[in-house]
Amino acid sequence: MSEPSLGKQFTNGLWAENPVLVMLIGMCPTLAITNSVANALTMGAATTFVLICSNVVISLLRKQLQPHLRMLVYMLIIATFVTIADYALQAYLFEMSQALGPYVPLIIVNCIILARAEICASKSGPVRSFVDGVGMGLGFTFALTILGVIRELLGMRTVLSYQVLPEAFVPWVIMILPSGAFLTLGLVIGLVTWLKTRKPADSRQNKDLEAAA
Amino acid sequence: MITNTIKSKLTNKKVFPRGVHPHDFKEQTRDRAIEAVPWPKEVVIPFQQHIGAPAQPTVKPRQEVKRGEVIGTAGGFVSAPVHASVDGKTGPLTTVLTPVGTRVSAVPVQTAEISQEQLEQDLKDFLQPQGPVKPADLIEPEAIVKAAAEAGLVGMGGATFPTHVKLKVSPERKIDTVVLNGSECEPYLTADDRLMREASGTVVRGLMLAMRAVGAPRGVIAIEDNKPEAIAAMRQAAAGYPSVEVAVCAAKYPMGGERQLIPAVLNRVIPTGGLPLDVGVVVVNVATSLALAHAVDRSRPAITRVLTLTGAVHRPGNYYVAIGTPLSHVIEHAGGLKDDAAEVILGGPMMGVTMPDLSTPVTKGTSGITVLTRDQVVRRQETACIRCGRCVDHCPLKLMPTKISQAVKHRDLELAKAYDLMACCECGCCSYVCPAGIPVVQYIKSGKAAEMRRRAREKAEAAKKA
Amino acid sequence: MGSMLKQIWLVLVLSLIFAVALAFVDQGTAQRIAENRQQQVQALAQMAILGEPAVGADGQMQFKIKLEPVAIQDVQAAFRVTPAEGGDETLGYAVVVEGIGWDRLLILVGLSPDLQRITGVQIVESRETPGLGERIGDEAWRDQFRKPTAQPLELVKGRAQSPYQVEALTGATISSDAVTSLVNEATAKALAQLK
């Protein structure tokens, strides 16, 4: 299998292999913190930061790593960057770090980061790993933001705390509850799947079909 | 259902739990005396009219045969011989379509003339034979079994299991009761009702012979309460026999099924996968009992039978017919189908089979022909199961029909078996009550058929290996 | 054997590098984080005692108060509140108590310098049901608690009849009840231990 172009590597994370909406990984923060856009953006940014840094570092170290030790080293690297992100949030965005609660430290166990380390960074050079980290991180942020916009808009009438819907609109409290997260996520995934299957021209699927034939 | 059970307990009527109460439609033919149908120009006698191996033909084409002459000998232990039902000349062997949809070989017989007087006399002899008979106690059981075997008797209620096999009980089995099944729970049918009224003496005689054959000290005549005349007639006929009693059952479908009749009448439950024998009981149908009396006392084989022709025909009634007579001939004799007739059912409407082709002959197991009009035909539009549980509430065997049928529908035979697929008696109560119009029993039947094929295949493979 | 040693060295070196990096980050942020925590309580205390703090041109809150820890047993924290510009005048007391509503609930109760009145109640941390229990954060509802401390407060459904009654939020009795008993607890402990 030849490597995809760098551009493709980037857009993969945004749409075709979007970690949340297509691969269905990283569900825990997705469901827990998307009740407001600000939370979603902050979480997305923190995760993207950790993802890019760990991808690049692991990519640089990939030749030195023996199979039996690689998980250990991955965790070491990821944990370091997550701690840095956590401290930074606490120092400069205190209110936000309070709102995100334990979910920032929990980035350590976010599947997306470990998955990209294993799938991409441990096999590719630093440039490709960087691009991959940016794409996947933005894809994650994008998915979180969609959920955040829908939930904050319907649940609190606002987007980024700015009131959008009129006072007469009665907020749908369910949207800021965990059950609203499940509902919204299900509907958005349904929509994305529908959009994707409507376009059979998707090159990846065609390739799969050819391979199957 | 509970209320019905209580009502029956109060009136001392025998009843089984669950089941259904369809309207019985018996008023059309209940009061029509049995009438003899003249011989058709040609009868077609199938060589397999019973469960088991087909009979072996012993006639050649263009051979003169006499009524009662053997034209096919039993093809094994579970089998029955076949006799000519008319005087006449045979034609070349052919095949006919049986109710179960298979083709079996048969022989056509060009019939000789028979006068109306002869016909009437024959019917009279059939219902109330004259002349002395030996008391049943003085006849050896083996002789009774032998007579049944030679006469080609099969269960004439429709099951067509060879009677001599049923009566030949191994000595270690203790049979204490013979139940004469006169419940006739199928709607529309009244042939057994008429037989019990018009030939009560002969029917009781047959019961006595059956009791003697299996060594049972007790006989119970089970009749549904919608046949008061038959109850009275049988009570009178059985009056001289202290070992025989009449049990009045509530009219409820499927009272005539062995697994419902025995619990209702004797309060014994046949184990799943078992037979009435397992609880010391033999069940004999009314028409079979009558034929047994003829076979033993007069060596008369099973060559005629009484059937109900009812529904959308001009002259519905109970008819005395020679085996092999085409359905169309019986229907013509009864004035033909009405204009709105749409469905001809062999048997009653609950378990009978629709026949597309009226050239099919009457066989030993044909208890009735029910013709439904276009308006009566059930047009089920199968919609989604709403899990209402009506089939579960009504299943006389306490199965979960919806679960079985859905398992079959999704081709999960193992699951269907886990829900006791093979225990089903195919009475059709589930389809009858289903509000969603799902042919539940049809799914179950196809599941059973698939399981039977699987077992046959396994057996064949095992045989190949050995 | 050689590769094994190499791996051990690799992990050791990496750990060392990361530890040093983290130490630097910690050094750089520890003070700010502590200030942030302090400010949160300070802001709530100011709100509970003096009312809404003004926000300066730089977007930072302008604090008029300083907090000085005082010892009260069995509470999360307790402070004597003094003016930010200096001077030892007591502006009031702030007591932080922890309890259970539907989930962990942390509230701050502001008391007047003579401990005779409750000056305000603030929610520090809560995870009550949005739309129902979370309404304990409504200012209008919390303003009910500005009452004398002579008697414990009583939660009632419907209209309050006496000065010591607090009206429950409709459909959120458990949360209202939790706040009321926490306020009573804080007041009682402050009265008993600060006099």
Added chain:
Amino acid sequence: MSVDTAKEPQGDVVSSGPGGLEVQPAPHLTDPITTRRLMLDVIIALIPAFLASLVFFQWNSLRVLALCLIGCLATEYLFNRVRNKPNSLSDLSAVVTAIILAFSLPPTLPWFAVLMGAIVAIALGKMFFGGLGQNIFNPAMVGRAFLMVTFASLMTTWVAPAAEPGPPVPTDRVEAVTAATPLAQIKPGDPERPLPETWRLFVGRTAGSLGETSVIALLIGAAYLLIRRTIDWTIPFGMLGAALAFAAIAYLAAPGKFANPMFHLGAGSLVFGAFLIATDLVTSPLSKSGRVVFGAGCGVLTMVIRQFGTYPEGVMFSILMMNALAPLIGRWMRPTPLGGKARG
């Protein structure tokens, strides 16, 4: 013999033989009760309660019912269209869902909330599972639960029923004369509001959801369903029996703390739930014994929520919880075939 040449719409299993005679599997008779007829019976049974609600809540009751019908029917129609399925409106199950949902809503609920509840009931409660017969939870209760969490305060704002014919109850939720339901009153005691006398509970002149207040009207409908055998005695018996037993034990143990059983029977939607919601065919177990257990579970949970929970009423949540358990109950309470399990 006639030859039926007119090709009428035929079921899957019907086919014509060569002679024009039809061939079909047995049985050739059928019970006249169809799914549609079952649903129609439930609708008929709900008419007395609807009349009672018209008297008590006047045009509000008509408004809520109409909105529910529009929401439910339109959603079902759209789902069938989008999924290219035959239209299932004619089985009337969506109408039943709409009425039951309407009956369980406060009369003053604003239009958008009613519509949303109706849409959620059919979409989330029924069509997402695959349509009629496939859903695990009672669709109407799914709709109500959704509203309960989404618009909690709107769903707990009640108006007093119109006592005598006069000006209609105000419909604007803000200005509405709010009143507590009898169940809300028995939580912490309030001397100003005495419990309604028991007879008023049974007639239904109390604040509450549209169709739940008049126990007498509900019982008339329930009697019709029992006589028609659309529902059987199992679930109502289990639910009312367990609830009353629970209430009686609590009352005898601490009469001052707990209300008497008759009050619990008359207040809230216990009777409505026992006869018309929990008896939903799709979401209750198949076997009789299973249904008794299901009903008893509903009854006990209702009482636990009423007496120990924060919600004044527990019928909805108890039914939803037992709905979730129904498949398990079905598995545990499987009837043994007559004659025992097959050997081998």
